[in-house]
Structure formats: structure tokens, C-alpha cells
Amino acid sequence: MDPVGALRELGGVATFGELIPFTDRGEIERALAGRRISKPRHNRYCLADIDAVRHAVARTGGTASHLSAAQEFGWKLKEDPTRPCITLPRSARKPSGAYELHWADLSDREVRRNVTSRTRTVIDCARAYDFDVALSVADSALREGIVDRDDLLIGAARSPRTGRAKAVQVAREASPLRANPFESCLYAIARGVPGLEVVPQGAVPGVGFVDLLDRVLGIVLEAESLEHHWTKAGLQRDVDRYTTAARLGLVVLRFTWADVMFEPDQVAEAIADVVRWRTMQAVGRHGLAA
Structure with a gap:
């Protein structure tokens, strides 16, 4: 896979160890030489042009914020983001240029x-932003380990009234x-399916964590990446894993990155169909009943 596509599936940023299963060293070097990806520091590859954001900060006198701040971290x-995200003091005038602008007291x-x-x-x-975009940011922040859910809950509760309910929801579910x-967005789709209550990294005896x-x-629900499934050993591991799940009476739905990112309605419809049938079975109704 091209490093650009690989980085896009990995969330726009990756270490060498995360990136190499999708591509090879030569492709990475060529992408760097062609400035299609960047390496802002040791063992960090990304799609974002961090320098462009820093130049935008200097030109506007503002502060990198929102998705641009998330990229900085x-x-x-x-x-x-399609444009640098900049927050300006409330008294500042709107600068010229292609920016996503916000005003706040910093x-x-x-x-x-x-x-x-x-x-x-x-x-x-x-x-x-929309819930799936925001949840991806919040989950990434928690994985980093510098802030925790309590920090987010307190921050959400103290945030301005406009958008506060959205912030509290994201903080609670991060x-x-x-x-x-990929997994954050699959969760965001699943939470909208009535009757479904999923937890991340659920442990299944004989299968492991799903x-x-x-x-x-x-x-x-599995978010399936090419990273673990393109070898003979990976295929055998999949066969064993999902056969064991079937023997336990589980229904496994597997979705690709493209499914989740570009066809969320179809993903939700597929999940809802299975939820409906499993609910019918759970209350003792015949699966083919009208």
C-alpha cells in the first residue's frame, strides 16, 4: 500500500513500526522525498504539514487549536483539517487567508x-465537530495518557453553554x-443502532479481545485492517478465531476502513439487521417468522 493511504487509515500519524506492515521502507523513503508525507521528528510520520500550521499561527497572531492542535500533539x-485551525482573541479582527477561525479567551x-x-x-x-470526529480526538488524547476522562468531564462541564451537551457526551464515551x-468511528456508528450496547475490547474466552x-x-464488531490479515499465518489466525466465535454462538460482523469511513449508513443498516434477528432469537421467536 502507498504510505499516504496507509497513514490515512492509521489516523494521519504513525510510528515506523505501525506503518511498515502496510508498505515497505523504499516506499516510505520515496514518499518522504516527494513531500507526500512528512517526518516532523524521530520515528513520527504524518500527513499533516505542521510547518503550514505554524506559519498560519505566525501570520494571524493566533493560536493553533481544534484539529490543528490535535495534529501538533x-x-x-x-x-x-482542510485548513489550519486558529483561535484568536475575542477582540481580534478577522485576518485574510484560508483558515478555520475561532475566537476565545486563552x-x-x-x-x-x-x-x-x-x-x-x-x-x-x-x-x-460531529461526534465521530470528536470521539477520535478524545480517544487519541486518552491513549496518550497525559489527560484522563476526569479531566475531560471537568473541562466539558466548564465549557461554554453552546456545544456543552456535545462535549459532555464525548467526554463520557471517550x-x-x-x-x-477506525475503531472510534465504528463505535460511533454502533451507538446509533437501537438495541445494541457495545463495549470496546471485550474479552471472549478462546477468542481473546474483540x-x-x-x-x-x-x-x-471487528474493524478489519490489512495489517494483520495479509499473510498465511494471519489467514489461519482469522479462521481459528472466527470459528471459535461461531462455536460460542457469537455473530461476527467485519468491516473495512472504507466501509466505516465512506459507507456508514450501510454499516449501520447491516448491524441493525443482525440486532433485529438476534433480538428475535433472544425472546424465543423463530428466525423466519413474519
Whole structure:
């Protein structure tokens, strides 16, 4: 796979160890030489042009915020921002240029460092963007380990009234157990399916941990990446794993990154169909009943 496509599936940023299963060293070097990807520091590859954001900060006199701040921290995102995200003081005039602009009162530390704090960044994204985009940011922040869910809950509760309910919802549902935006976005789809209650990294005896599990209905949702499935050993592991799941009476639904990112309605429809049938079975109705 081309390193650009691999990085996109990995959330826009990856270490060499995360990237190499999708591609090879030569492809990575060629992508770097062609400036199609960047390496802002040791063992960090990304799609974002961090320098462009820093130049935008300098030109506007603002502070990197929202998705641009998340990129600065090296967090994995559902999608890169199309323009640098900049927050300006409330009294500042609108600068010329192609920016995603916001106005807010920032701390002296945020202004001095030219980037909003981690907690503020998560809350800003939760207030400004769709749930799946914001949850990807929040999950990435928790995986980093510098902020925890209590930080997010407090930040959400103290945030401005506009968008506060969205921020509280994201803070409550954020989890470091989801490995990447792929899993975060699959969860975001699943939570909208009536009757389904999934937990991340559910443990199944003989199978191990699965991406999302509804224990009551016996439904497993897997976010399937090429990383683990392109070898003979990977194929055998899959066969053993999902045969064991079937022997336990579980229904496994497997979705690709393209399914989740580009066909969320179809993914939700497939999950809803299985939830309906499993619910009918759970109450003792025949699976072919009208």
C-alpha cells in the first residue's frame, strides 16, 4: 500500500513500526522525498504539514487549536483539517487567508506556546465537530495518557453553554481502549443502532479481545485492517478465531476502513439487521417468522 493511504487509515500519524506492515521502507523513503508525507521528528510520520500550521499561527497572531492542535500533539484523527485551525482573541479582527477561525479567551500559557491545551483541544473539537470526529480526538488524547476522562468531564462541564451537551457526551464515551479512529468511528456508528450496547475490547474466552462486543446479544464488531490479515499465518489466525466465535454462538460482523469511513449508513443498516434477528432469537421467536 502507498504510505499516504496507509497513514490515512492509521489516523494521519504513525510510528515506523505501525506503518511498515502496510508498505515497505523504499516506499516510505520515496514518499518522504516527494513531500507526500512528512517526518516532523524521530520515528513520527504524518500527513499533516505542521510547518503550514505554524506559519498560519505566525501570520494571524493566533493560536493553533481544534484539529490543528490535535495534529501538533501527534494524535490520530478521523480526517485532517482542510485548513489550519486558529483561535484568536475575542477582540481580534478577522485576518485574510484560508483558515478555520475561532475566537476565545486563552490562557497565557496557551498563547505563549502557540497551541491550546490538551483538555481544551478535546473539548473544542467536541463542541465544533460531529461526534465521530470528536470521539477520535478524545480517544487519541486518552491513549496518550497525559489527560484522563476526569479531566475531560471537568473541562466539558466548564465549557461554554453552546456545544456543552456535545462535549459532555464525548467526554463520557471517550475510551483509551479503542486503538485508532477506525475503531472510534465504528463505535460511533454502533451507538446509533437501537438495541445494541457495545463495549470496546471485550474479552471472549478462546477468542481473546474483540474490537466491540455486545454480550447480551452475542454480537461482535471487528474493524478489519490489512495489517494483520495479509499473510498465511494471519489467514489461519482469522479462521481459528472466527470459528471459535461461531462455536460460542457469537455473530461476527467485519468491516473495512472504507466501509466505516465512506459507507456508514450501510454499516449501520447491516448491524441493525443482525440486532433485529438476534433480538428475535433472544425472546424465543423463530428466525423466519413474519
